[in-house]
Amino acid sequence: MKRATFYHAGCPVCVSAEQQFVDAIDPGKYEVEIVHLGTARNRIEEAEGLGVQSVPAMVLDGQPFHINFGASISDLKS
Amino acid sequence: MKRATFYHAGCPVCVSAEQQFVDAIDPGKYEVEIVHLGTARNRIEEAEGLGVQSVPAMVLDGQPFHINFGASISDLKS
Numbered sequence: 001m002k003r004a005t006f007y008h009a010g011c012p013v014c015v016s017a018e019q020q021f022v023d024a025i026d027p028g029k030y031e032v033e034i035v036h037l038g039t040a041r042n043r044i045e046e047a048e049g050l051g052v053q054s055v056p057a058m059v060l061d062g063q064p065f066h067i068n069f070g071a072s073i074s075d076l077k078s
Numbered sequence: 079m080k081r082a083t084f085y086h087a088g089c090p091v092c093v094s095a096e097q098q099f100v101d102a103i104d105p106g107k108y109e110v111e112i113v114h115l116g117t118a119r120n121r122i123e124e125a126e127g128l129g130v131q132s133v134p135a136m137v138l139d140g141q142p143f144h145i146n147f148g149a150s151i152s153d154l155k156s
Contacts, residue, residue, distance in 0.1 A: 026104040
Protein backbone atom coordinates (compact mmCIF):
# COMPACT_ATOMS: atom_id res chain seq x y z
CA MET A 1 0.00 0.00 0.00
CA LYS A 2 1.38 3.35 -1.02
CA ARG A 3 0.89 6.45 1.05
CA ALA A 4 -0.92 9.61 -0.04
CA THR A 5 -0.76 12.56 2.35
CA PHE A 6 -2.87 15.62 1.73
CA TYR A 7 -1.53 18.70 3.53
CA HIS A 8 -3.80 21.68 3.87
CA ALA A 9 -4.52 24.62 6.13
CA GLY A 10 -8.29 24.91 6.10
CA CYS A 11 -8.40 27.62 3.43
CA PRO A 12 -11.24 27.58 0.87
CA VAL A 13 -8.86 26.52 -1.93
CA CYS A 14 -7.67 23.70 0.33
CA VAL A 15 -11.11 22.41 1.23
CA SER A 16 -12.25 22.32 -2.37
CA ALA A 17 -9.13 20.42 -3.44
CA GLU A 18 -9.42 18.06 -0.50
CA GLN A 19 -12.96 17.05 -1.29
CA GLN A 20 -12.25 16.31 -4.94
CA PHE A 21 -8.80 14.80 -4.65
CA VAL A 22 -9.18 12.63 -1.62
CA ASP A 23 -12.37 11.23 -3.10
CA ALA A 24 -10.66 10.50 -6.40
CA ILE A 25 -7.69 8.54 -4.99
CA ASP A 26 -7.89 4.79 -5.47
CA PRO A 27 -8.30 3.29 -1.99
CA GLY A 28 -7.01 -0.02 -3.33
CA LYS A 29 -3.61 1.51 -3.99
CA TYR A 30 -3.21 4.35 -1.52
CA GLU A 31 -3.69 4.83 2.18
CA VAL A 32 -4.80 8.47 2.42
CA GLU A 33 -4.04 10.72 5.35
CA ILE A 34 -5.24 14.30 5.65
CA VAL A 35 -3.11 16.70 7.68
CA HIS A 36 -4.31 20.17 8.70
CA LEU A 37 -1.09 22.11 9.21
CA GLY A 38 -2.95 24.96 10.90
CA THR A 39 -3.81 22.68 13.80
CA ALA A 40 -1.08 20.02 13.51
CA ARG A 41 1.69 22.60 13.52
CA ASN A 42 4.18 20.01 14.72
CA ARG A 43 3.97 18.43 11.25
CA ILE A 44 4.99 21.54 9.27
CA GLU A 45 8.61 20.43 9.43
CA GLU A 46 7.71 16.97 8.09
CA ALA A 47 5.83 18.56 5.17
CA GLU A 48 8.78 20.81 4.36
CA GLY A 49 11.10 17.83 4.48
CA LEU A 50 8.94 16.16 1.83
CA GLY A 51 9.28 19.21 -0.41
CA VAL A 52 5.92 20.84 0.31
CA GLN A 53 6.22 24.59 -0.28
CA SER A 54 2.56 25.57 -0.27
CA VAL A 55 -0.84 24.15 0.55
CA PRO A 56 -2.91 22.43 -0.57
CA ALA A 57 -0.39 19.77 -1.54
CA MET A 58 -0.58 16.05 -2.03
CA VAL A 59 2.43 13.85 -1.41
CA LEU A 60 2.01 10.68 -3.45
CA ASP A 61 4.46 7.93 -2.58
CA GLY A 62 6.99 10.49 -1.38
CA GLN A 63 6.65 12.92 -4.28
CA PRO A 64 5.13 16.37 -3.56
CA PHE A 65 2.51 17.91 -5.83
CA HIS A 66 1.26 21.42 -5.22
CA ILE A 67 -2.39 21.76 -6.18
CA ASN A 68 -3.53 25.26 -7.06
CA PHE A 69 -2.41 27.70 -4.39
CA GLY A 70 -3.87 28.43 -0.97
CA ALA A 71 -1.00 29.55 1.26
CA SER A 72 2.74 29.16 1.45
CA ILE A 73 4.33 27.06 4.18
CA SER A 74 6.27 30.09 5.38
CA ASP A 75 2.98 31.93 5.99
CA LEU A 76 1.77 29.05 8.14
CA LYS A 77 4.78 29.40 10.39
CA SER A 78 4.20 33.02 11.27
CA MET B 79 -18.89 7.57 -13.93
CA LYS B 80 -17.20 10.91 -13.39
CA ARG B 81 -14.66 12.27 -15.78
CA ALA B 82 -11.01 13.10 -15.00
CA THR B 83 -9.04 14.83 -17.73
CA PHE B 84 -5.32 15.30 -17.36
CA TYR B 85 -3.97 18.08 -19.60
CA HIS B 86 -0.25 18.26 -20.18
CA ALA B 87 2.31 19.36 -22.73
CA GLY B 88 4.99 16.71 -22.53
CA CYS B 89 7.25 18.72 -20.23
CA PRO B 90 9.23 16.87 -17.51
CA VAL B 91 7.03 18.31 -14.75
CA CYS B 92 3.99 17.12 -16.69
CA VAL B 93 5.24 13.57 -17.22
CA SER B 94 6.12 13.10 -13.58
CA ALA B 95 2.70 14.35 -12.47
CA GLU B 96 0.95 12.24 -15.07
CA GLN B 97 2.55 9.01 -13.97
CA GLN B 98 1.74 9.53 -10.31
CA PHE B 99 -1.70 11.11 -10.60
CA VAL B 100 -3.24 9.05 -13.32
CA ASP B 101 -2.13 5.92 -11.51
CA ALA B 102 -3.63 7.15 -8.24
CA ILE B 103 -7.11 7.93 -9.57
CA ASP B 104 -9.79 5.42 -8.61
CA PRO B 105 -10.83 3.70 -11.86
CA GLY B 106 -14.10 2.70 -10.21
CA LYS B 107 -15.14 6.34 -9.94
CA TYR B 108 -13.39 8.17 -12.74
CA GLU B 109 -12.91 7.66 -16.44
CA VAL B 110 -9.47 9.14 -17.08
CA GLU B 111 -8.43 10.82 -20.28
CA ILE B 112 -4.95 12.19 -20.96
CA VAL B 113 -4.68 15.10 -23.38
CA HIS B 114 -1.33 16.31 -24.74
CA LEU B 115 -2.01 19.92 -25.67
CA GLY B 116 1.24 20.18 -27.59
CA THR B 117 -0.06 17.70 -30.15
CA ALA B 118 -3.84 18.06 -29.68
CA ARG B 119 -3.72 21.81 -30.16
CA ASN B 120 -7.36 21.87 -31.17
CA ARG B 121 -8.22 21.11 -27.54
CA ILE B 122 -6.45 24.12 -26.01
CA GLU B 123 -9.67 26.11 -26.21
CA GLU B 124 -11.60 23.36 -24.43
CA ALA B 125 -8.99 23.33 -21.63
CA GLU B 126 -9.20 27.11 -21.26
CA GLY B 127 -12.98 26.88 -21.15
CA LEU B 128 -12.67 24.51 -18.19
CA GLY B 129 -10.48 27.03 -16.37
CA VAL B 130 -7.08 25.48 -17.09
CA GLN B 131 -4.43 28.20 -16.98
CA SER B 132 -1.28 26.09 -16.91
CA VAL B 133 -0.16 22.51 -17.35
CA PRO B 134 -0.03 19.97 -15.90
CA ALA B 135 -3.64 20.27 -14.77
CA MET B 136 -6.28 17.77 -13.81
CA VAL B 137 -9.96 18.53 -14.32
CA LEU B 138 -11.95 16.41 -11.90
CA ASP B 139 -15.66 16.36 -12.57
CA GLY B 140 -15.47 19.79 -14.22
CA GLN B 141 -13.26 21.45 -11.63
CA PRO B 142 -9.72 22.45 -12.65
CA PHE B 143 -6.71 21.77 -10.44
CA HIS B 144 -3.27 23.02 -11.41
CA ILE B 145 -0.57 20.62 -10.30
CA ASN B 146 2.87 22.15 -9.81
CA PHE B 147 3.81 24.24 -12.83
CA GLY B 148 5.13 23.19 -16.21
CA ALA B 149 3.96 25.80 -18.72
CA SER B 150 1.19 28.34 -19.08
CA ILE B 151 -1.59 27.84 -21.61
CA SER B 152 -0.65 31.10 -23.29
CA ASP B 153 2.86 29.75 -23.93
CA LEU B 154 1.36 26.70 -25.64
CA LYS B 155 -0.49 28.90 -28.08
CA SER B 156 2.56 30.72 -29.36
